[in-house]
Every structure is written in structure tokens, then in C-alpha cells.
Amino acid sequence: xxxxxxxxAQKLICALCDEGxxxxxxxxxxxxxxxxxxxxxxxxxTSAKPEETEAVLERKGIRYFETGLKHGTVTAVIDGENFEIxxxxxxSTYNDNRHPDKVNFVSDVKEDLSRRDFTINAMAYNExxxxxxxxxxxxxxxxxLIKSVGNADTRFKEDALRIMRALRFSAVLxxxxxxxxxxAIFENKELLLNIAGERIFAELKKxxxxxxxxxxxxxxxxxxxxxxxxxxxCFDFEQxxxxxxxxxYTHSVKSVAISxxxxxxxxxxLLHDIGKPYCKTTDANGQDHFKGHPVISAELAQKALSRFxxxxxxxxxxxxxxxxxxxxxxxxxxxxKKWLRLLGEELTYDYIDLKIxxxxxxxxxxxxxxxxxxxxIKDLTKEIIESNEPYKISDLKINxxxxxxxxxKGAEISYELEKLIKDVSGNPxxxxxxxxxxxxxxxxxxxxx
Numbered sequence: 001x002x003x004x005x006x007x008x009a010q011k012l013i014c015a016l017c018d019e020g021x022x023x024x025x026x027x028x029x030x031x032x033x034x035x036x037x038x039x040x041x042x043x044x045x046t047s048a049k050p051e052e053t054e055a056v057l058e059r060k061g062i063r064y065f066e067t068g069l070k071h072g073t074v075t076a077v078i079d080g081e082n083f084e085i086x087x088x089x090x091x092s093t094y095n096d097n098r099h100p101d102k103v104n105f106v107s108d109v110k111e112d113l114s115r116r117d118f119t120i121n122a123m124a125y126n127e128x129x130x131x132x133x134x135x136x137x138x139x140x141x142x143x144x145l146i147k148s149v150g151n152a153d154t155r156f157k158e159d160a161l162r163i164m165r166a167l168r169f170s171a172v173l174x175x176x177x178x179x180x181x182x183x184a185i186f187e188n189k190e191l192l193l194n195i196a197g198e199r200i201f202a203e204l205k206k207x208x209x210x211x212x213x214x215x216x217x218x219x220x221x222x223x224x225x226x227x228x229x230x231x232x233x234c235f236d237f238e239q240x241x242x243x244x245x246x247x248x249y250t251h252s253v254k255s256v257a258i259s260x261x262x263x264x265x266x267x268x269x270l271l272h273d274i275g276k277p278y279c280k281t282t283d284a285n286g287q288d289h290f291k292g293h294p295v296i297s298a299e300l301a302q303k304a305l306s307r308f309x310x311x312x313x314x315x316x317x318x319x320x321x322x323x324x325x326x327x328x329x330x331x332x333x334x335x336x337k338k339w340l341r342l343l344g345e346e347l348t349y350d351y352i353d354l355k356i357x358x359x360x361x362x363x364x365x366x367x368x369x370x371x372x373x374x375x376x377i378k379d380l381t382k383e384i385i386e387s388n389e390p391y392k393i394s395d396l397k398i399n400x401x402x403x404x405x406x407x408x409k410g411a412e413i414s415y416e417l418e419k420l421i422k423d424v425s426g427n428p429x430x431x432x433x434x435x436x437x438x439x440x441x442x443x444x445x446x447x448x449x
Contacts, residue, residue, distance in 0.1 A: 003033040003125050008078040009042040013126050015060045022047040024124035031120045044085045047107050050074050053085050071103050088112035110134055117162045122149045144175040152184035160191035164203035167220055171210030189223045200227050201308035208266040214257035230300045233277040240288045243362050248276050251361050259357035264314050265350055268321040271301040298323040321354050334426035336381050337391030352378045390424050390431045393417045397433045406444050
């Protein structure tokens with residue numbers, strides 16, 4: 001089987017092979033090529049030692065920089081593309097379940113492939129030899145199977161992040177996890193506590209964006225609870241209400257699966273109801289209520305996020321969406337503009353989409369009307385934005401300097417501007433300088449009286 005390999009990757013492989021070394025594209029790029037999926041980074045493995053790789057690159061006039069010599073990695077740069085070139089290697093014990101205690105360079109590609117995580121990632125390729133598949137990777141791709149290379153328990157004890165990678169591949173590719181590999185995942189799940197939060201977070205975001213994330217999140221919820229223990233209280237936590245069909249966790253997962261493919265939105269939906277177990281009340285008719293749960297959910301989400309060290313932008317979006325998800329947005333233009341001022345344009349759209357995904361996993365006999373209304377509000381929001389209707393202070397035809405001339409000082413200025421934009425949001429025709437100055441003068445006289 002021939003693979004249409006990146007021309008610059010092929011150039012590097014040929015450069016090494018021409019000088020008598022073995023070299024292959026390896027791992028994910030081979031897997032995705034067989035699956036006819038878009039190929040991202042191309043990693044290269046070679047029998048050349050790092051210093052020999054550097055010598056070849058120098059002779060070919062190819063730029064490079066040293067990125068991990070102790071692990072055998074040199075990064076070549078061609079046309080602005082980076083390619084990691086790593087010497088065939090084996091790895092010794094992993095006392096911390098993260099990093100090998102020692103790396104040994106070897107000359108046989110089989111030894112290198114045997115250390116890799118899953119069979120579908122343990123294939124190599126070059127044009128001369130075709131696909132080197134020593135562990136049944138192609139058969140497992142055809143069977144849609146994720147299977148460890150060698151002993152699954154050993155693989156996960158070497159690097160526990162492989163547990164999250166297995167779940168991620170299952171969520172993205174729709175492959176089932178082989179029986180022994182699955183058994184080892186559950187037996188070793190606590191080892192994830194030894195893994196840096198940033199590494200887990202990177203895998204978790206990809207998992208949540210997978211087309212098959214619902215099945216994975218439900219089947220492996222005990223694994224998720226190791227890295228996000230706040231979820232555990234939601235497992236099988238019933239919502240006895242005419243509005244709900246599922247327990248809290250199942251509802252959240254189903255909402256994730258149907259939401260737009262934005263990592264922060266899916267993370268928000270996964271955690272949006274985690275406060276419910278802590279604020280449940282039951283009325284005389286046996287109906288459950290969860291008053292105030294968005295606040296508690298946001299507090300718990302903040303605790304969960306602190307383990308992952310996300311960007312401030314990601315964290316702020318998640319906490320904002322969770323905190324506000326139970327509030328109403330109406331078709332009243334001034335109300336929509338209020339949300340646009342509060343959240344900004346992109347996050348207002350996200351807020352509406354999140355509410356739609358949330359309601360779609362309620363009892364549709366009761367929630368469909370509200371869903372239809374939200375779609376109408378979303379169209380109306382687009383209309384307001386595209387028609388440049390005023391909704392934020394910078395849209396006003398006057399500014400703080402104009403108010404200073406009237407006599408406003410300090411905090412009075414921002415307070416008056418806020419008041420004026422609320423007036424204008426409900427009545428755009430007011431947004432003329434003479435009208436606004438008239439209103440501001442009237443307000444100023446009231447303050448003086």
C-alpha cells in the first residue's frame with residue numbers, strides 16, 4: 001500500500017536513506033493516511049543517532065535545532081514546517097508512570113515500534129518498503145479496534161497518559177477498545193493522578209470534540225472521575241422532574257455530544273450541572289428543584305479547572321457560560337443587547353447555543369417551544385449585530401468628555417453612560433448627540449436637586 005506522504009517529510013526520509021540509514025514516517029501520520037483522514041504533523045524515526053542525523057541535515061543544507069537529544073530527537077525545518085526526527089529507541093522502567101528512567105538507542109525499527117502505545121500507532125512507512133506493520137495495526141484499523149502493543153497493563157504503567165489517549169482515540173475514531181486493553185484502563189486509572197494536569201487537559205479537550213464522545217464519556221465515566229472528581233456526585237443522580245429524562249451526568253454528556261464543536265463549550269456543558277447534587281430540594285408533589293445550582297457549579301468548575309492550568313480566556317469563557325446558563329434571554333431587543341454588553345458577540349452566540357444543547361436533552365414535549373424561541377433569538381441577535389444597532393457604550397454618539405462639559409465627574413460619568421446606553425438599547429432613535437445631551441442634562445439636574 002502506497003501513502004501520499006508530505007513531500008518535505010519524504011525529502012528528509014530520502015536524505016537519511018541515501019546515506020545508508022533506515023528512516024520512516026511513523027505513528028499517527030501513517031494511521032490517518034490509511035484512514036483517509038487529514039494528516040497533521042509527520043514524525044520520522046531513523047536508525048541514525050542524533051549526531052548522525054544532524055550531520056546528514058548539515059550536508060543537505062537543511063536547518064535543524066536540538067529539541068530532545070537525550071531522547072534522540074532533532075527537529076528539522078523545511079519551508080517553515082517542523083519535523084521531529086527521532087532515533088530508534090527502547091525505554092526502560094517508568095518509576096513515575098510518565099517518563100522512562102533510561103532511553104537506549106537501537107538499530108532495529110521493530111524494537112522501536114514495540115515500545116509504542118497502540119497497534120494503530122505502531123506502524124512505519126517509507127516509499128521503498130511500504131507500510132511496516134509488525135503488530136497488526138492495519139487489521140485493527142479494519143476492525144475499528146484500539147489495542148495495546150504487547151501487554152496493556154505494562155503500557156499503561158509506563159505512561160498513564162495512554163489511558164486518556166485510548167479514550168480520546170475511541171471518541172474521535174469511533175473505535176472500540178479491546179477487552180484486555182479496557183480491563184487494564186480500569187485497573188490503572190488511578191495512575192492518572194501522577195500525570196501533569198496540562199497533559200491530561202490536552203487529551204480531554206480532544207476527547208470532548210470527538211464525534212463519538214457520548215459513548216466514551218458514559219462507558220468510562222469512572223476514569224473521567226479520576227481527573228475530574230467533581231463529576232462523580234452526578235453519576236446516577238436522578239432528576240425527578242417533568243422537565244428531565246436523564247440523571248444529571250447522562251444529561252450533561254448528551255448535551256456535550258450535540259453542542260457546537262468548541263472545546264470550551266463542551267467543557268462547560270460537561271460541568272454545567274455539577275452543583276445540582278448539593279442544592280436539591282423536593283416539593284410536596286415529589287418534584288425535584290435545584291435552585292442556585294449554576295453558582296455552585298461554577299465554583300466546582302473553577303476547582304476542576306485549577307488542576308489543568310488552562311488559558312485565562314478558556315477559564316473565563318467556561319465559568320461565564322456555567323454561571324449564566326440558567327438565566328433567560330428574551331426576544332426583546334433591549335434584553336438581547338444587555339447580553340451582548342455583558343458577554344460580547346461571540347460568547348452571546350455561544351450562550352444561546354449552550355442553552356439550546358442543554359434544553360435538547362430535557363423533555364422535548366415541554367422544552368421544544370423554548371428551543372424554537374432560542375433559535376429565533378439567535379437570528380434576531382445576528383440581525384442586531386449586522387444592522388449596527390447600538391448596544392455598547394462605544395456606540396453612543398456622546399462620550400465622557402461631553403459629560404464632563406455638563407458637569408459630571410469621576411464615577412458619575414460611567415454611571416450616566418451606562419444609563420444612556422440602556423435607554424438607547426430600547427430606543428435606537430435616541431442615539432443622536434443632541435438627544436443624549438438633553439437626557440444627560442436632565443439627569444444631571446435631578447442629581448443636583
